[in-house]
Amino acid sequence: MAEPQRVQVLIVGSGAGGAVTALELARAGLDVCVLEQGTRWKLDQYGQGSVEAMRRIYRRRGMTPILGRVPIGYVEGSCVGGSTEINSGFWHRTPREVLLRWKAQFDLGEATPAELEPHFASAEELLGVSLYGGPQPKSTTVFKRGIDAMGWAAQEVPRAAPGCKSTNACAAGCPTGSKQGMSRRIIPAAEAAGARLVTDCTVQLLVHHGDRITGVLAEVRRDDGARELVRIDAEHVFVCAGPTETPALLRRSGIKHHVGDSLRIHPMLKVAAVFPEQVDAQDSVLPLLQVKEFWPEVSLGGAFFTPGHLAMLLSDNWLQTGEQMSRYRNMASYYVAVRGSGRGSVRPSLLGDGAPVLRYELSDEDVINLSKGLARLATLLLAAGATHVHPTVQGLPTIRKEVEAIRWLDERLPRSALSLTTVHAFSSCPIGERRDRCAADSFGKVHRYQNLYVNDASMLPDSPGVNPQGSVMALARRNAVHFSEALR
Numbered sequence: 001m002a003e004p005q006r007v008q009v010l011i012v013g014s015g016a017g018g019a020v021t022a023l024e025l026a027r028a029g030l031d032v033c034v035l036e037q038g039t040r041w042k043l044d045q046y047g048q049g050s051v052e053a054m055r056r057i058y059r060r061r062g063m064t065p066i067l068g069r070v071p072i073g074y075v076e077g078s079c080v081g082g083s084t085e086i087n088s089g090f091w092h093r094t095p096r097e098v099l100l101r102w103k104a105q106f107d108l109g110e111a112t113p114a115e116l117e118p119h120f121a122s123a124e125e126l127l128g129v130s131l132y133g134g135p136q137p138k139s140t141t142v143f144k145r146g147i148d149a150m151g152w153a154a155q156e157v158p159r160a161a162p163g164c165k166s167t168n169a170c171a172a173g174c175p176t177g178s179k180q181g182m183s184r185r186i187i188p189a190a191e192a193a194g195a196r197l198v199t200d201c202t203v204q205l206l207v208h209h210g211d212r213i214t215g216v217l218a219e220v221r222r223d224d225g226a227r228e229l230v231r232i233d234a235e236h237v238f239v240c241a242g243p244t245e246t247p248a249l250l251r252r253s254g255i256k257h258h259v260g261d262s263l264r265i266h267p268m269l270k271v272a273a274v275f276p277e278q279v280d281a282q283d284s285v286l287p288l289l290q291v292k293e294f295w296p297e298v299s300l301g302g303a304f305f306t307p308g309h310l311a312m313l314l315s316d317n318w319l320q321t322g323e324q325m326s327r328y329r330n331m332a333s334y335y336v337a338v339r340g341s342g343r344g345s346v347r348p349s350l351l352g353d354g355a356p357v358l359r360y361e362l363s364d365e366d367v368i369n370l371s372k373g374l375a376r377l378a379t380l381l382l383a384a385g386a387t388h389v390h391p392t393v394q395g396l397p398t399i400r401k402e403v404e405a406i407r408w409l410d411e412r413l414p415r416s417a418l419s420l421t422t423v424h425a426f427s428s429c430p431i432g433e434r435r436d437r438c439a440a441d442s443f444g445k446v447h448r449y450q451n452l453y454v455n456d457a458s459m460l461p462d463s464p465g466v467n468p469q470g471s472v473m474a475l476a477r478r479n480a481v482h483f484s485e486a487l488r
Contacts, residue, residue, distance in 0.1 A: 003198045003220060003230055007033040010216065010234035012203050012249065015082025016469050017456030017476040018240030019182035019190065020123070024480035026193035030487070033232070034190070035201045035218060037241075038079035040183065046085075047167065047175025050308050057085055057173055064244070066344065066358040066422070072267060073421040074358065076242060079173075080199060081183035083242070084469060087423065088170045088286055088304065089159040089179045091129045092466035093120050094474070097296060106432030106461040109442035111475070119474040119481075126189070127180040128162035137166065137284035139302055139332040142275055144289055146384030150376075152293040157301075159288075160469075166285040171304050204229075204354070206237065206253035206452070213237045213452045236483075238444075240456040240476070243425040247346040247458060248356040250429070250439075250446075257447055258439040263344030264427040264463045265360055267420050268337045269370050270303050272313050273381040274330055274388040281305040281332035291380070296339050296465035297365075298373045300380065303333040316394045316419045324390065334381065336373030337424075339465040341365045346428045358425075367415060371408045378405035392419040426468050429458040431475075444479045455479050 008031035011018050018034060026032045041056060054062040059078035066072040077083040094116065102108040123129075136144075147154045161170075161179040169175055177184060191197060200221040207215045215233035222228060239246050247260030281287075287302020294300075303309075307328050314321040324331070344360030362370075378389045378399045389399040394417040399405050429439040431454070435447055444459055446452040455476045457468055464471050 003035070003201065003218070003232055004033055004196065006233040007031050008234070009033070009236045009238065010035065010232060011238045011240055012216070013082065013240035013242060013245070013456060014080050014182060014187055014197065015077070015240065015242055015456060016084050016182060016472045018238070019081070019186040020473050020476040021238050021240055021455050021480045022190040022195045023186050023193065024477055025484055026190050026195040028484035030484065032190070032195040034195060034197045035203055035216070036080050036197065036199045037202045038077070038199065040080040040197070040199050041173065043175065043177050046173030047169040048172055050172065050306065053172035064358065066265065066360045068359055068361045070362050070415050070418050070420060072265070072360060074265070074425060075423055076244065076425070080187060080197070081181040083423075084181040085173050085183060086171050087469065089161040090467040091124070091158045091160055092470050094464055094471040095296060095466065098464050102432065102461045106430060106437055107434045108432040108461055110478070111442070116474045116478065119477040120470060122477060123470065123473040126185055127160035129158050129160050130162055131156055131158055132164060132285065132288050134164070134166060136288065137281070138279045139281040139284065139287045139305070140289055142279060142332070142384050143287045143302060143334065146380035147289065147291060149383035150380050152291050152380070154289050154291045154293070156288050157290050164285055168282060168284055168286070168306070170286070203241070203249060204252070206249065206255070207231070208253065208449070211448060212450050236451045236453070238453045238455050240454070243428050243457040244346055244356040244358060246454055246456055247428040248348045248354060252348045252354045255446065255449070255452070258430070258437065260346035260428050262427050262430055263346050263358065263360060263425060265340050265344065265422045266337045266424040266463065267340055267362060267366055267370065268335050268422050269374060269418065269420055270313055270333055270335045270392050271374070271377060271381070272310055272324070272331050272333050272390045273386040274324065274327055275332070275386055276330070278329050279332045280329055282307060282328065287332065287334065294373070294376065298369050299337045299465070300373065300377045301335055301337070303335045305331070305333045309333065313392055314390060316392050317390070317396070321390050321398065324388070334377060336370060336377050338366055338369040338373060340463045362415065367412055370418070371411065371413045374413065375406050375408035393417050394419060424468055426457040426460040426464070427462055429454045430461040431459045432461050443482045453479070453483070
């Protein structure tokens with residue numbers, strides 16, 4: 001679709017925040033256009049191998065480092081639907097405790113559980129959020145065996161994947177259409193309501209005059225591969241490009257007040273567990289249970305698993321563990337995720353492309369929680385019958401006995417040896433009424449600007465401690481409804 005020259009509402013990004021914003025504003029009768037940097041892929045182009053999937057639907061082919069004393073690997077989507085196309089569809093409502101903290105620390109208004117209820121309910125209905133309907137995969141049943149042995153609280157996590165066929169292709173885009181990424185349900189509904197979508201369009205700058213944004217400068221890739229710089233004017237602009245691209249775009253455009261200064265993540269440490277029986281985790285949906293005994297600071301759960309991912313996990317101690325690859329059918333991957341109390345930043349690169357440079361420093365609390373989490377996860381897996389637990393900690397021997405696991409309740413994993421990843425980033429443009437802490441007000445209007453809004457994961461005031469998609473979609477819908485009602 002050719003890009004318009006002027007629109008009423010321009011939305012940058014089509015992920016969880018941008019898609020919901022587009023749907024609600026289009027339904028309200030507004031003239032809406034969504035600009036998406038990535039491509040719109042067809043269903044039969046999903047589910048490819050990891051290399052091809054990363055080329056097509058991941059930002060920077062899945063190689064985005066978070067710099068710091070402990071480097072952390074981060075991945076996010078770059079296609080129509082954003083990261084909702086590559087996640088597992090796990091769904092959580094924002095915990096009450098978290099909402100209370102956001103009110104106390106950021107003075108976030110009108111975001112109680114009761115006030116967010118209709119917005120969660122709307123998203124859950126649209127996405128068909130439900131529990132897994134088929135037989136539990138073996139990687140789940142062995143995990144449950146360990147949970148029961150420990151006597152810990154756990155739950156099956158609902159997913160936005162009704163009718164899941166258990167193809168284990170979530171991370172490469174669901175090829176069956178069961179998982180409801182934004183490209184499957186929300187974006188088509190927004191288009192049916194009148195919204196326009198322009199793909200392969202990279203917004204370089206926001207154009208502003210005084211305290212108003214007048215439009216954007218964007219580079220559009222044409223069908224012949226040529227790139228053209230265009231200007232699109234707009235009465236209102238919602239930046240929903242994600243927790244890294246949103247602050248980078250704002251800062252490139254000279255908008256810096258509490259922008260990109262407070263990046264938060266859920267640091268994640270993975271392990272591979274070897275069981276005496278075949279698990280065949282590579283052939284089924286990832287483990288569906290999460291241990292909530294130690295929430296909100298620590299969660300234990302199941303990770304995506306393929307032989308390729310296993311090789312990367314074992315690579316930290318390859319000389320000692322590489323031979324385990326031949327036993328991959330008896331293995332599954334699990335994680336420790338901590339809420340993350342460290343602080344990070346997002347800055348546009350000075351090298352010319354303006355790409356985000358991400359930094360995050362683990363706090364002492366993060367290291368303590370990762371250490372205790374590993375102790376508990378490894379103990380659980382051994383109780384489940386695992387014979388070996390291989391953690392992604394360089395130089396750490398394979399854990400075979402409970403006494404080798406439980407030591408980390410009291411000792412600290414060495415920072416320099418940690419090999420961490422994350423798929424959850426947020427809070428780089430926090431919202432709330434505390435102008436000394438927040439980039440935007442409680443409904444996402446950027447401070448000091450009359451018509452500029454953020455409405456994606458960057459707006460979460462702090463770490464939610466759970467998968468953030470539900471929080472993003474509920475707050476985005478609330479903000480969009482508030483905006484449209486204010487225009488009437």
